[in-house]
Amino acid sequence: MNGIKVIFKKELSDHFSSYRFLLLFAMIVMVSLVTVYMAGMGITKDLEGVAKPKFVFLMLFTSSGMQFSLVQFVAFFGPLIGLILGFDTINRERNEGTLSKLLSQPIYRDAVINGKFLAGVFIITVIMASVMLFISAMGLMTIGVIPGIEEVWRMFIYLVISIFYISFWLGLAILFSILFRNVATSALAAMAMWIFFSFFVSIGANAFASALTPDAGESDPESAIRRARIEKALSLTSPMELYTDSTATIIDPMRRTPRSFIQMGFMEQLSMARFSGPLSLGQSVLVVLPYIISLMAITVLCFAISYAVFMRQEIRSL
Amino acid sequence: MEQQKAIIETQELTKAYNGQAAVDRLSFNVNEGEIFGFLGPNGAGKTTTLLMLLGLTEPTAGKARVLGVDPARDPVRVKGMIGYLPENMGFYRDMNAWQSLMYIAELNGLSQDAANRRIESALRTVSLLNESKKEVGSYSRGMRQRLGIAEVLVKEPKVAFLDEPTLGLDPDTANRMIELVEGLCRVKGMTVLLSSHLLHQVQKICHRVGIMINGRMVAQGQMDQLAEEKLGVGREQYTLEEIYMKYFREA
Numbered sequence: 001m002n003g004i005k006v007i008f009k010k011e012l013s014d015h016f017s018s019y020r021f022l023l024l025f026a027m028i029v030m031v032s033l034v035t036v037y038m039a040g041m042g043i044t045k046d047l048e049g050v051a052k053p054k055f056v057f058l059m060l061f062t063s064s065g066m067q068f069s070l071v072q073f074v075a076f077f078g079p080l081i082g083l084i085l086g087f088d089t090i091n092r093e094r095n096e097g098t099l100s101k102l103l104s105q106p107i108y109r110d111a112v113i114n115g116k117f118l119a120g121v122f123i124i125t126v127i128m129a130s131v132m133l134f135i136s137a138m139g140l141m142t143i144g145v146i147p148g149i150e151e152v153w154r155m156f157i158y159l160v161i162s163i164f165y166i167s168f169w170l171g172l173a174i175l176f177s178i179l180f181r182n183v184a185t186s187a188l189a190a191m192a193m194w195i196f197f198s199f200f201v202s203i204g205a206n207a208f209a210s211a212l213t214p215d216a217g218e219s220d221p222e223s224a225i226r227r228a229r230i231e232k233a234l235s236l237t238s239p240m241e242l243y244t245d246s247t248a249t250i251i252d253p254m255r256r257t258p259r260s261f262i263q264m265g266f267m268e269q270l271s272m273a274r275f276s277g278p279l280s281l282g283q284s285v286l287v288v289l290p291y292i293i294s295l296m297a298i299t300v301l302c303f304a305i306s307y308a309v310f311m312r313q314e315i316r317s318l
Numbered sequence: 319m320e321q322q323k324a325i326i327e328t329q330e331l332t333k334a335y336n337g338q339a340a341v342d343r344l345s346f347n348v349n350e351g352e353i354f355g356f357l358g359p360n361g362a363g364k365t366t367t368l369l370m371l372l373g374l375t376e377p378t379a380g381k382a383r384v385l386g387v388d389p390a391r392d393p394v395r396v397k398g399m400i401g402y403l404p405e406n407m408g409f410y411r412d413m414n415a416w417q418s419l420m421y422i423a424e425l426n427g428l429s430q431d432a433a434n435r436r437i438e439s440a441l442r443t444v445s446l447l448n449e450s451k452k453e454v455g456s457y458s459r460g461m462r463q464r465l466g467i468a469e470v471l472v473k474e475p476k477v478a479f480l481d482e483p484t485l486g487l488d489p490d491t492a493n494r495m496i497e498l499v500e501g502l503c504r505v506k507g508m509t510v511l512l513s514s515h516l517l518h519q520v521q522k523i524c525h526r527v528g529i530m531i532n533g534r535m536v537a538q539g540q541m542d543q544l545a546e547e548k549l550g551v552g553r554e555q556y557t558l559e560e561i562y563m564k565y566f567r568e569a
Contacts, residue, residue: 002425101402103374314375
């Protein structure tokens, strides 16, 4: 245990004193500032004359001021935080010859990777928590509404999901840093994965679904539904999609389901139309629980693969 | 000299990579308090042997014991007792010498007081005390190598494995490094397993040598003894280089 603690401490101080962390942090704070300010302005205008709005505070995170809402922003740029924190975790030590020194100290080998991963997760937590607090403070100032207890809970759950999501990318970057000896290669590979999952999966899912289901036009709703289902299933291979879906009903209580309208059954559409109130917190969590669990599972899985590869690697090749 | 306590013992120690033996049925021992010169051409399997003795890599077959502990079974205990200076050792460039040593001390679970005391004494031994607040990135090769020795000393190990501590050093610095190593053995009673290509210096300080070629230990023992066997000459009439080259040509 001592080993993990010492490595964790050292990695943290490395992160905090590194330029890349400062730049990253400055960028994120700035963007969230601008986003929330725009959102806040939009909300005050939208809510003028509305008698009793609900969950106004959460709208700070979901309503898009310029282009991005904060939720979309994290879904898109969050991976970058994980990648930047992790892409040279192991191979930099290997290239500089410090890895064999580290491993010849009386620590278990997994202390190295565990300590480094935990330090990364800690940094992610610090970044995300401070961004959310920052936004909340800004929100209090611009819209002047105090969040209710349920909103605080929803924000907290959203925070935990986001930390898992970014940690997935951290784990992926660490995996690449173990697999590739060259720092530039691991950085590029990690970036390629990011771009692949952000852009190509959704495009590919669409194309693939269209290819599988013959286009029968308006007259054949069956095939349209089937197409939508295939597309959704395929796009769920992207962690980004998984994250967007798992946060959908958490941060936006008005939403009932992360699914699109076309996939709903008739009765479901009917009930959507008739009961327009917000979901309770428990129900919101229940709706997206499978997504949340899948997201956590891929995060754990990704780290487990890195762990296994690192433990089996011959020191000779270090 | 005879019947000393063996601190490192190996029996038929073998390591194969993809079916090819890098270390082939190696049996040797190192006695307490001696400097054992571990010689051999590049790629002979010296480093692999050291890694197996440290428990950093698992032997394919055979057994090793370091201070009575099997490194394959309990690597953490073995690593706590051995100070290892790897070949081409690296440093964290943005740390200064003191911080680097503190990191090592913390990884070894030392208390703050003990760490400070040991770091100061280690830095004094390698005469880096005045430069201890400079970043390691600005150090010369010789200074780095000395810092490497200091990292070994902080652990206050019973055994030190020094893999090419003189690599890339100028003759004068290399000489001083060798003297430093000798001092450690004499003053602190440390057992040293020294791998080096500077046969001249090795001859001066080593009590016994082992010559390893193509994964096999072709000779081990006191140099006088080897000289008599191989060259048929007595005390002081040979150089280690002659013995080494003789074995090397035969192999």
